[in-house]
Amino acid sequence: LAKTTQPISMDSYEGQEVNITCSHNNIATNDYITWYQQFPSQGPRFIIQGYKTKVTNEVASLFIPADRKSSTLSLPRVSLSDTAVYYCLVGDMKGGFQKLVFGTGTRLLVSP
Amino acid sequence: EPEVTQTPSHQVTQMGQEVILRCVPISNHLYFYWYRQILGQKVEFLVSFYNNEISEKSEIFDDQFSVERPDGSNFTLKIRSTKLEDSAMYFCASKDSFYEQYFGPGTRLTVT
Numbered sequence: 001l002a003k004t005t006q007p008i009s010m011d012s013y014e015g016q017e018v019n020i021t022c023s024h025n026n027i028a029t030n031d032y033i034t035w036y037q038q039f040p041s042q043g044p045r046f047i048i049q050g051y052k053t054k055v056t057n058e059v060a061s062l063f064i065p066a067d068r069k070s071s072t073l074s075l076p077r078v079s080l081s082d083t084a085v086y087y088c089l090v091g092d093m094k095g096g097f098q099k100l101v102f103g104t105g106t107r108l109l110v111s112p
Numbered sequence: 113e114p115e116v117t118q119t120p121s122h123q124v125t126q127m128g129q130e131v132i133l134r135c136v137p138i139s140n141h142l143y144f145y146w147y148r149q150i151l152g153q154k155v156e157f158l159v160s161f162y163n164n165e166i167s168e169k170s171e172i173f174d175d176q177f178s179v180e181r182p183d184g185s186n187f188t189l190k191i192r193s194t195k196l197e198d199s200a201m202y203f204c205a206s207k208d209s210f211y212e213q214y215f216g217p218g219t220r221l222t223v224t
Contacts, residue, residue, distance in 0.1 A: 032211065043116075043203045043215025044155060087155075099145065099168060100205075100213060102155040 004088045009107040018075040020106050022088030025069050030092040033064060033071045038085045038105070047086075048073070075108075083110045114138045116216035118204050124222045128193050133219045135187045135204030144187045145205040145213065146179065148172070155203070161187065194223045 005023040012018045024033065032051050036044040048055055050062040050071070061074040075082055085105040091098060117136045125131050137144050146158040159169040161179055169177075178190045187206075191198055199222050205213040 034211065038155070041201070041218070041220075043205070043218050045215065046212040049211055098211070099157040099160055099170075100147070100155075101157065104154055 004090055004103050006086075006088050006103065006106045008104065009109070011109050011111065012078055013111050014079055015077050018078050018082070018108060018110075020073045020075075020086055020088075020108070021070060022073070023070045024088070024090045027068050027090050028092070031068075031090050032092070033062065033068075034089045034091075034100075035060070035062065035073045036087045036089065036100070036102075038087065039083075044087065044100075044102070078108075078110045080110050080112065082108065084108060114214075116204055116206055116214050118202075118216040118219050120219060121217065122220045122222070124224065125194055127196060127223055131191050131194055131221065133189045133191075133202050133204075133221070135189070135206075135216055136185055137187055137204065137206030138208075138214055139185070141206035141208050141214070143167075143207045143213075144179075144181070145207075146189045147203045147205065147215075148200040149203065149218075150200045158189070158202075191221075194221075196223050199223045 034049040035047040037047050038044040048060045048062045050064050052064050055062045063072040085107050087102050087105040119134045144161040147155050149155045157170050159173045160167045176192045180188050201218040201220050203218045204216045207213045
C-alpha cells in the first residue's frame with residue numbers, strides 16, 4: 001500500500017472552498033485514491049474515490065493529475081459541520097478483502 | 113439509507129474480563145471488518161472476514177481476539193482477557209462487492 005502524506009491541519013471559514021492535497025509518490029498502477037471523513041467519536045465515512053483526472057459527487061471533487069503522485073480533495077463552500085478529520089487512502093480498492101490503512105489525516109477546522 | 117449498527121455504545125470492563133462487541137452489518141454485504149482507534153490515534157485495521165472465515169488479520173489481532181458471524185446477521189468481536197491497552201473505540205465496517213466500506217458508530221471500550 002502506498003504511503004500518503006497530507007497536512008496535519010487546516011483552518012477555513014464558512015463559505016470558503018477548501019482544498020486538501022495528498023501526496024502519494026509510490027502509487028501503483030492498480031491503486032485507487034479514496035477519501036474518508038471522520039467526525040469525533042464516529043466511524044469514518046466514505047467521501048469520494050478516483051483513479052485519474054477529476055471525479056465529482058454531491059459533496060466533493062477529487063482532482064488527480066496525470067502522474068497520479070498527488071491528489072486534491074476539494075470541498076466547496078464549507079460549513080461548520082465540515083469540521084472533521086479527512087483521510088487520504090491509496091490502495092487497490094477493487095480487491096474484495098481490501099483493508100483500509102489510515103494515516104493521521106488532516107484535521108479541518110471551519111470557523112464562522 | 114441502510115447503516116451498520118453496533119452495540120453497546122460504551123462498555124466498561126475490568127482487566128482480565130471477556131468482552132463481546134456486537135455489530136449488525138448492512139444486510140446484503142459480504143465483507144466484514146473490525147478496526148480500532150485508541151484515543152487521539154489513527155484508525156487501525158484489526159481483521160477482515162468473508163465467507164465465514166478470516167481473510168486477513170493484523171499483528172494487533174492476536175490470540176486474545178476472535179470474530180464470529182453466528183447467525184447470518186450479527187458479526188462479533190470477542191476479546192478473551194482484556195488489557196488496559198485494549199481501551200479504544202472499536203469500529204465495525206461492512207462492504208459489498210464494491211469499494212466503499214460502511215462504518216458503524218463504534219463501541220467505546222474502557223478497561224479499568
